[in-house]
Amino acid sequence: MVEPHTIEMEDCGTQFRCPEGEGVLQAMERQGRRAIPVGCRNGGCGLCLVKITEGQFRAGPMSRRHVPAEHSEQGFALACRVYPQSDLRLRLATVSDRQSLQTECPSGQKGR
Amino acid sequence: MAISGVLRPGYVQVRVLDMKAALEHYRDRIGLDVVMTGDDGRVYLKAYDEFDHHSLILREADEPGMDFMSFKVMNEGMLDELHEKLLDGGVAVEEISAGGMPSVGRRLSFIAPTGHRFELFASIGLHPTGPMVNNPELWHAEPRGMRALRFDHCLLYGDDIDGAKALFMDLLGFAVTEQVVTPDGTVIATFLSCGMKAHDLALVRHDSKGKLHHVSFYLESWHDVGHAADIMSRYNMSVDIGPTRHGITRGQTIYFFDPSGNRNEVFAGGYTFYPDHPVRTWSTDEVGKAIFYYERALNDRFMTVVT
Ligand code: FES
Ligand SMILES: [Fe+2]
Numbered sequence: 364m365v366e367p368h369t370i371e372m373e374d375c376g377t378q379f380r381c382p383e384g385e386g387v388l389q390a391m392e393r394q395g396r397r398a399i400p401v402g403c404r405n406g407g408c409g410l411c412l413v414k415i416t417e418g419q420f421r422a423g424p425m426s427r428r429h430v431p432a433e434h435s436e437q438g439f440a441l442a443c444r445v446y447p448q449s450d451l452r453l454r455l456a457t458v459s460d461r462q463s464l465q466t467e468c469p470s471g472q473k474g475r
Numbered sequence: 476m477a478i479s480g481v482l483r484p485g486y487v488q489v490r491v492l493d494m495k496a497a498l499e500h501y502r503d504r505i506g507l508d509v510v511m512t513g514d515d516g517r518v519y520l521k522a523y524d525e526f527d528h529h530s531l532i533l534r535e536a537d538e539p540g541m542d543f544m545s546f547k548v549m550n551e552g553m554l555d556e557l558h559e560k561l562l563d564g565g566v567a568v569e570e571i572s573a574g575g576m577p578s579v580g581r582r583l584s585f586i587a588p589t590g591h592r593f594e595l596f597a598s599i600g601l602h603p604t605g606p607m608v609n610n611p612e613l614w615h616a617e618p619r620g621m622r623a624l625r626f627d628h629c630l631l632y633g634d635d636i637d638g639a640k641a642l643f644m645d646l647l648g649f650a651v652t653e654q655v656v657t658p659d660g661t662v663i664a665t666f667l668s669c670g671m672k673a674h675d676l677a678l679v680r681h682d683s684k685g686k687l688h689h690v691s692f693y694l695e696s697w698h699d700v701g702h703a704a705d706i707m708s709r710y711n712m713s714v715d716i717g718p719t720r721h722g723i724t725r726g727q728t729i730y731f732f733d734p735s736g737n738r739n740e741v742f743a744g745g746y747t748f749y750p751d752h753p754v755r756t757w758s759t760d761e762v763g764k765a766i767f768y769y770e771r772a773l774n775d776r777f778m779t780v781v782t
Contacts, residue, residue, distance in 0.1 A: 402780040404713040406492060407539040407736015410780060424492035426736065426782070427537035475542070475584075 368447040372398040373416065373454040381447050386423070387413075388443035399455065412461065413444040414416045418451035432463060439464060480553055480648045481669040484628055484676070485488045487690055488532040488542040489737055490782075494518065495534050496734035504706055505529060505692055505741070506620030509608060510602055511577060519577060522623045522692065523614050526605040528578035530626035531690075533780065539735040539782040541687040543584070544595035544629050544676075546647075546669065551580070554597040557647060558583055564646045573598070587642055589633025590684025595647075621703040621741050623692035628674050630688040630740075632781050639678055640665050649676070652748050653723045653755040657761055666723060673724035673745040685780040687741035689730060691740035697727045703741045707731055715776055720744075722768040723757065737782045 367380035370387055377398040381390035388399055388411050402410030409429030415438040423444035430439050439456065456464075487652050491497035498518065501507050507520040510529050519529035527547070533540060561583070571582040571594075580598030587593055594654050604615055633639065640662070643649040652673055655664040666674040679688060694700055700718050707714050709730070715738060717729030728742040745763035763772035 374640065400775070402776055403715075403732040403736030403738070403782070405732050405734050405736040407732070407782045408780045410776075424496075424735070426539055428536075 368418075369450045370447065371450070371452050373399070373452055381451075383446060383448060385446070386443045387445045387447060387451070387453075388441075391442075399442045402443075406441050406444040409441065409461075412444045412456035412464070413440060413445070413453045414438045414456060414460065415440060415445065415451055415453045419448040420451060421446040421448060421458075429464065478670045479549050480557065481548050481595070483547055483670060483672075484530075484626060485527065485545040485547040485594075485599065486530050486532055487626060487629060488517075488534055489542045489687075489690060489733075490536040490538060490540050490735070491533050491733065491737070492535070492537070492539060492735040494533065494535045497535075500712075500733045501531065501533065502620075504620045504710060505623050505739070506618050507623060507692075508604055510604075513577065517596060521604075522600060522625045523618045524606055525623040525626070525720035526601050528600045528602045530650070539687075539733075539737045540685075541591070541629065541631070541690070541737075541782075542755045542772055543592035543594055544631075545596060546580070546675075547599065548595055548597050551597045551663060554581070554583065554595060557595060560646045562587060563641075564642065566642065566646065579597075583606070587633070588635035588638030589631060589678060591631050591633060591639075592685075619693070620701055621694065621706055623741060624695060625693045627691045627693040627742070628676060629690055630677040630679065632679050632688050633684050634681065636665060636678040637662065640667065643667050643676065650721065650748070651754050652752070653757070655723075655757045655759060655765055657759045664723075664765075666746050671748050673726070673748055681781070687737060688781050689738035689740045691742060695740050696743050699729050700727050700729060700741060700743050704729055715780070716770070716774055719770060720768040722761075722765040723755075725768075735782070738780065 367382040371378045379394050379396050400410045402408035406425040425441045425444045476741040511519045518533045520531045521529050524759040569584045573580045578600035583595040595599040605707035649667040649669050652668045653666040663680045667676045669675045720727050724745045
């Protein structure tokens with residue numbers, strides 16, 4: 364079993380540990396920390412949007428409305444769907460990050 | 476007088492990010508039965524106590540949310556009558572011929588002023604696993620998971636809830652059972668019934684159009700709400716709040732999330748509504764109790780987390 368990785372929030376300096384198999388948001392909540400807002404915990408609502416500035420991670424399924432495919436390259440991800448593969452540094456998404464990411468996802472229109 | 480126009484919610488189509496995870500959630504945890512999988516991958520489900528072919532459709536997509544919600548009306552003649560009413564009311568209605576959806580007859584489709592797509596239909600096949608009718612046992616096989624009895628209602632967030640409320644009341648015969656009103660008289664939440672339930676559709680005022688707050692499933696008892704909570708903890712499901720009670724409708728409830736972040740509710744109870752009942756009104760300074768009667772305060776997620 365790999366040791367849990369250390370997650371550090373740039374905004375407030377909060378640190379917590381997260382094993383590879385657990386979402387960063389879930390690990391934070393389980394350890395009673397409050398650095399990232401908690402919404403659906405399942406990649407749908409966009410509340411936990413962060414930018415990973417350092418480290419490697421794997422991402423689970425995320426709503427493309429909040430993280431369009433072309434933007435995950437830049438390190439944006441929903442913290443509830445981020446599974447660390449090394450220590451991570453991250454920061455909360457700003458209002459302007461959110462504005463530049465928000466797109467009308469076309470898939471909603473096809474569902475007739 | 477029995478209900479003769481719009482009878483009840485029929486089916487709701489929900490977008491999910493991962494079908495395998497969604498099926499584990501809706502089938503194995505909530506306890507719905509899969510009735511069929513379409514060629515396009517959509518999965519059709521129903522609760523054990525529902526007669527109709529399906530009440531929930533899951534569609535895999537890039538973002539979660541609701542594609543549409545439907546209501547079943549009494550018969551084809553009534554469907555024509557409502558069609559005319561909608562057209563007279565200035566609503567753009569699209570008629571979709573029978574065969575467009577498995578087991579369902581012709582459908583009327585329109586977009587409400589809140590941006591949500593709704594459908595009306597009168598004909599749908601009965602499913603053989605529905606309730607028995609001759610010397611009826613309780614069920615064919617004992618229900619699984621949370622033992623949901625039926626898809627019950629949706630709470631939707633959108634901008635023009637006044638327009639949507641008028642459409643459902645004036646054109647489709649719904650009644651308001653309960654509402655939340657600000658000091659200046661603005662309605663911020665309205666609960667609409669087409670029959671004798673405390674609500675079949677609820678609308679909350681919100682900046683953007685077409686959002687899903689929750690899809691709700693009905694359980695038999697407060698005891699079953701507790702059993703549902705046990706299942707949520709056992710399987711580490713994402714819980715929003717509860718078990719608790721709503722002041723509005725008096726339902727005993729849990730809010731939780733499906734694996735794509737769509738909020739679900741399971742609930743029991745709720746009062747019986749008759750069309751002569753006065754509207755029950757909550758003021759915004761008591762909105763905490765209106766929504767979560769035991770906590771007496773909204774949680775942050777209630778207003779912000781939608782799909
Ligand atoms: S909490 Fe909803 S997307 Fe992460
Ligand atoms: Fe509800």
